[in-house]
Amino acid sequence: MYVGLDIGGTKFQVASANEKGEIIRRVRAETPLQLKAGLDLLHEMIEQVSDKEKINSIGVAIGGPLNWRSGIVSPLHQPEWRNVPLKEILESTYHCPCRIEVDTDAAALAEGAFGLDTATDKSAEISRLLYITLSTGMGGGFLVDGAIYRGFNGSHPEVAHQAILFRCDHPERILCECGNNDCLEALVSGNGIRRIYGKPASELSETEWEQVAYNVGQGLRNLAVIYVPERIVLGGGVALGGGEALVNQVQEFLNSTCRLTPAPTVQLSRLGYDTALRGAIVLARKVSSVEN
Numbered sequence: 620m621y622v623g624l625d626i627g628g629t630k631f632q633v634a635s636a637n638e639k640g641e642i643i644r645r646v647r648a649e650t651p652l653q654l655k656a657g658l659d660l661l662h663e664m665i666e667q668v669s670d671k672e673k674i675n676s677i678g679v680a681i682g683g684p685l686n687w688r689s690g691i692v693s694p695l696h697q698p699e700w701r702n703v704p705l706k707e708i709l710e711s712t713y714h715c716p717c718r719i720e721v722d723t724d725a726a727a728l729a730e731g732a733f734g735l736d737t738a739t740d741k742s743a744e745i746s747r748l749l750y751i752t753l754s755t756g757m758g759g760g761f762l763v764d765g766a767i768y769r770g771f772n773g774s775h776p777e778v779a780h781q782a783i784l785f786r787c788d789h790p791e792r793i794l795c796e797c798g799n800n801d802c803l804e805a806l807v808s809g810n811g812i813r814r815i816y817g818k819p820a821s822e823l824s825e826t827e828w829e830q831v832a833y834n835v836g837q838g839l840r841n842l843a844v845i846y847v848p849e850r851i852v853l854g855g856g857v858a859l860g861g862g863e864a865l866v867n868q869v870q871e872f873l874n875s876t877c878r879l880t881p882a883p884t885v886q887l888s889r890l891g892y893d894t895a896l897r898g899a900i901v902l903a904r905k906v907s908s909v910e911n
């Protein structure tokens with residue numbers, strides 16, 4: 620039995636799965652504020668899904684920053700969690716190996732393993748897959764031949780904090796939570812949209828959505844010409860809310876602007892809100908391959 624943990628700033632999801640990655644049992648709960656309450660709750664949830672069976676390995680998807688080798692985590696949106704040796708805690712409690720990755724990297728692994736359309740993609744693996752989440756914040760994960768792309772010293776690339784050429788009715792309202800005033804995230808994330816348009820993404824007008832799609836397109840164009848992914852998968856509440864209309868606008872933008880590199884195919888996530896949880900299960904299954 621494999622166990623996957625999706626530790627988010629608003630909710631925890633824990634699931635057990637078989638060797639094929641199929642979910643056996645799953646539970647979810649609101650994220651407690653305090654660290655101790657959070658760890659106690661995770662133990663309880665692991666007991667529930669494992670139902671006293673032996674756990675083979677544990678995979679964890681959690682917000683960054685973190686050190687994937689040591690498994691020490693300091694998720695930005697859980698302020699009480701700082702320098703928590705989560706890998707060590709889980710390994711010593713459950714006597715099994717554990718692997719921890721940034722949630723968007725885990726999500727990219729899930730999209731590569733479970734999210735593709737088996738009718739059209741067959742077994743042909745997508746060798747360059749970029750996963751982008753547009754939700755409260757924005758982030759991404761890039762797979763190269765099935766492995767997570769990492770920066771210097773194992774750092775996770777922050778694709779949302781690139782400056783872009785943008786369209787915005789209220790440029791004076793653009794302010795990124797990282798401190799810059801020209802980040803892509805500040806223009807197209809749920810929080811950014813609220814700050815700029817004074818309402819949630821679900822209430823944007825068609826013209827406002829066009830601005831968001833244009834800005835997403837500019838950001839993805841930059842990534843597309845530098846990394847040349849074959850497929851871009853969009854997940855997260857804002858992207859899923861924008862739906863096919865958003866995907867089509869972004870696709871058209873990429874088709875008309877990627878002139879020297881092939882334009883990637885853009886699709887919505889087929890895993891919905893389960894990408895990080897499914898990714899945690901992939902991590903549990905990959906736990907023995909320590910190199911990447």
Ligand SMILES: [Zn+2]
Binds near residue numbers: 779797804
């Ligand atoms: Zn930023």
